[in-house]
Amino acid sequence: MPAVELVHADGPGGAWAAAVSAAVREGRTVVLHCLVGEWSAPDSPELALLLGREHRRYASTRHAACRDRFVASRRLIKYAASAALGVSPWTLELAISPGGRKYLRGCGWLGLSLSHTGNLLVLALSATGRVGADSEALSRSMCNPALVRRVCTDAEMAALAALPAGERGRAMLRLWTLKEAYTKAIGVGMRLPFREFGFAVDGDKAVLHDTEGVPAHPVEWDFTTHWIDADDSYVVSTAQTRSPGHPLAA
Amino acid sequence: MKASPTPERLLAHADAALRSAMAAAADRTPPRLAKAAAGAAYLDLWVCERLLRADGGSRSASARFLVPRLLMEGVDGLTVLLGTELHRATRPSAEYRRRARLLGEAMWHPDHEERLMGVVERLSLPLYGDDRLSRPMTSVRPAALPTALHRMLDDLERERRQLIDDCALSEDSATARDWARADRYALLTAAAACVDDWERRKGYRQHRFADLTRLVGALSRLAVRLDREPAGPDAELSGALFDEADLYCRTSSVVVRTARSAARQLVGV
Numbered sequence: 001m002p003a004v005e006l007v008h009a010d011g012p013g014g015a016w017a018a019a020v021s022a023a024v025r026e027g028r029t030v031v032l033h034c035l036v037g038e039w040s041a042p043d044s045p046e047l048a049l050l051l052g053r054e055h056r057r058y059a060s061t062r063h064a065a066c067r068d069r070f071v072a073s074r075r076l077i078k079y080a081a082s083a084a085l086g087v088s089p090w091t092l093e094l095a096i097s098p099g100g101r102k103y104l105r106g107c108g109w110l111g112l113s114l115s116h117t118g119n120l121l122v123l124a125l126s127a128t129g130r131v132g133a134d135s136e137a138l139s140r141s142m143c144n145p146a147l148v149r150r151v152c153t154d155a156e157m158a159a160l161a162a163l164p165a166g167e168r169g170r171a172m173l174r175l176w177t178l179k180e181a182y183t184k185a186i187g188v189g190m191r192l193p194f195r196e197f198g199f200a201v202d203g204d205k206a207v208l209h210d211t212e213g214v215p216a217h218p219v220e221w222d223f224t225t226h227w228i229d230a231d232d233s234y235v236v237s238t239a240q241t242r243s244p245g246h247p248l249a250a
Numbered sequence: 251m252k253a254s255p256t257p258e259r260l261l262a263h264a265d266a267a268l269r270s271a272m273a274a275a276a277d278r279t280p281p282r283l284a285k286a287a288a289g290a291a292y293l294d295l296w297v298c299e300r301l302l303r304a305d306g307g308s309r310s311a312s313a314r315f316l317v318p319r320l321l322m323e324g325v326d327g328l329t330v331l332l333g334t335e336l337h338r339a340t341r342p343s344a345e346y347r348r349r350a351r352l353l354g355e356a357m358w359h360p361d362h363e364e365r366l367m368g369v370v371e372r373l374s375l376p377l378y379g380d381d382r383l384s385r386p387m388t389s390v391r392p393a394a395l396p397t398a399l400h401r402m403l404d405d406l407e408r409e410r411r412q413l414i415d416d417c418a419l420s421e422d423s424a425t426a427r428d429w430a431r432a433d434r435y436a437l438l439t440a441a442a443a444c445v446d447d448w449e450r451r452k453g454y455r456q457h458r459f460a461d462l463t464r465l466v467g468a469l470s471r472l473a474v475r476l477d478r479e480p481a482g483p484d485a486e487l488s489g490a491l492f493d494e495a496d497l498y499c500r501t502s503s504v505v506v507r508t509a510r511s512a513a514r515q516l517v518g519v
Contacts, residue, residue, distance in 0.1 A: 053477050085426070093430035097323050098290065098474045106370075106429025108319045109362045129358050130326075186326045191283045196334045210337035217339070220351060241354055 004029045004224040004238055009076060009123075011038045017083035020125065024084040024110075029126040029240045031133060032080055033228055035119045039072035047071065050078060052093055069121070073114055076123050077102070084110060084125055101187035113184050115236070120228070122236050129241035132185030134177040138233040142172045151176065153198035155213030170235070174225055175199060177237035178206050181223070185239040199223065206237075254359035255352070256308040257298065257317040263356075264295050264321040267349035271328040272499045274335040274342035280492070287330040289491030292498065293468045294324030297440050300468075304382070304443035311368035312436040318365075320440075322353040369432035370424065373417055382442045383410055383435065390449060396462055402469045402481040406441050409476050413438060434476060441472045463490050 005023045009016040009032040016032065023030035041047055048055045051074055058074075061067045074094065081104055082089035093105040102112055111131040115122040117140075124133035142148075148157060156175060160168050178201075179194045186192070197216075198209040206223040208216040220241055228234045255263075268291050275284065298317045305312055328346065329336050335343050378384045387407045392400050413434050420428065448465045470480035 087426040091426035091430075093427075093433075095433070095475060095477065098471045098480075099323055099327055101323065103319075104429075105433035106366050106426070109358050127358075129354060186329055187323055188287070188327055188330050191287070191330045192336075193333065197337055208337065211334045214337075214339075216337040220347075241351075 003222060004031060004226075004240070006031045006033065006226045006228075006236075008032075009034045009038070009080065012075065012079050017079070020080055020083040021086070024125060024127045027128050029124060029128075029131055029238060031226065031236065031238055032076065032123045032125070033135075033230070033234075033236065034072075034076060034121050035230055036069050036072045036116075036121060037119065039075045039121065040068040041071055041075065049090055050075065054094065069116060073116065073121055073123075076121055077112060077114065080123055080125060081107070081110060081112070084127070097187060099187040100189055101184075111185075111240075113181070113238075115180075115184075117234065119231050120234050124238050124240075126240050130185040130187075130239075131241075132181040132183070132239045133236065134180030134184065135228075135234050135236040136173045136177050138170060138173060138227075138235060140173065141169055142176055143169045148172065151179065151194040153195060153209065153211050153213065155200070155209060156198045159200070171201070173235050174201065174237065177235055178223055178225070178239070181237045181239040182208070182221070185221075185241070201225070254318075254361045254365075255356050257302055257310070257313040258308050260317050260321050260353060260356055261295065261298055261302065263349045263352050264291070264298070264325050267325045267328060267346050267353070268292060268295060268495065269499045270342040270346040270349065271331050272496060274338075274340065274346060275331050275333070280331055282489075284331040284333065285489055285492035287327040288495045289467065289489075290471065291324035291328050292491060292495035293464065293471055294320045296464065297444055297468045297472065300443040300447050301440040304446060305439060311365075311372055312439040315365045315369045315432065316436040316440060318353065318357045318359075322350075322357045325350050325353055366429060366432055369436055370428045373420075373428065373431055373435055377414055377417060382446075383413065383438055386410070387438075387442055388445055388449065396466075398466050398481040399462065399469075402466060402473060403445065405473060405478045406438065406469065406476070409434065409478065410438050437472050437475050441469055444468050444472075460490065460494060464494065467491055 005028050007016045007019045007030055020030050051058055054074060058067060058070055061070060077094060078089035078092050081092055085107065094102060095105050096102055102114060104110060109127060111126040111129060113124045113131050113133040115133045115135045117135045118137050120135055122133050122135045124131045152175065160171055163171055178199045183189050183192050196211060198213065199206040200209055204225050208221055210216060221239055222242060223237065223239050225235060225237045228236055272288065298320055302310065302313050332343065332346060387403050387410060413431060416431055444465055448461060451461065466481050474480055
């Protein structure tokens, strides 16, 4: 079994829920992906109950697309956590730490990380340690030289320059998602400048480096990249810590 | 199964992580966000120390439940202060990473359910008598409080009353709603511990501006965790808390090994 399992969550009540339950119980990180339309829902008393205090934020959001994405993300989080924890999604409460890290009240040990780009939503869940996820559409261009200089270490810029020109855009998007996933996992987001750490990629894995291109030691993190074809093509990267214990196996 | 570290032990890890991060960043002037991260970690350390001191030390159910998460979040935030030093093989950076890893292991220790249930069980009885949350957040008249603190305490008091109402209405069988109440209960107990400390110190010396900045900053971080608004301008960003954290780290050359000694240094006694 892979340490990180990618699952399409096609709406409440799907077969994906059993996969989430098994993956979390067995100590694997599970990465759910879906399209906003698969999880959006109109406002209703049931939705208000599910959102709890967040319903105020939902009601004050003007743009319909933002509202749909908000509802879809909250429904995805609560139904996925419900599958992982074996409780009703209506009883779970989502909270946000001062650094911006989301957690379920009382269940801070169920790490979760949400990402969205275009119509894609991604949710990573882990019961064994810190987790972060990020996604980007492959149609997005990030090979702007100024951006590359601002985001990449010297070693990463050298690795990008060594690639055929046609592959650089995809490689840069992958680096970006790895950096976002890592900073989300440690709960700091872009407050940690992306040029202050780097990655060397190898297959679907990546290794964390310092700014000199030296691998970080000891190896505490696992990084994985997936490629998804949905309404568009996307790259999704996850970061998770290696844990000596496993809560759900206790 | 190896026992999880006590909250006091975790306080010592967070203390060492803060000192290590400050030492690693000592050669440069930290940018604004890095200063804010140090101030935030210092505040979380202070809140946890207050909670431990006020709520029965390592026997406190709220502390056993809350301290691992609060300290891990604060210490993780120090990565912003470390910046390029984060993954270097220098002694302070390696020590920071070791302490951060130990805090993460405590957070995901298999006894997490037992820690949660300790607080849930406390909430199965009405909040009265010795329970700190049976009393208002402060006994000080609103007019006697600085505006930022008054607003913040007003908000936290509303949260306390809502928690009492929610507990009274809770169902007989346990649900995940009890988990959320436990989280709010622990956060409010920590807030009350900070307020009580501030009021007690008021008795024997004049308020210093630093005391107020620290209290409002600490309560702001707890308020955000309770879905409430932080007070006024972000106290963490003021730079004052970075200076206080810096002074705290500089005034002791002795490695803090117990929370008790950490506590003495934190409150300056």
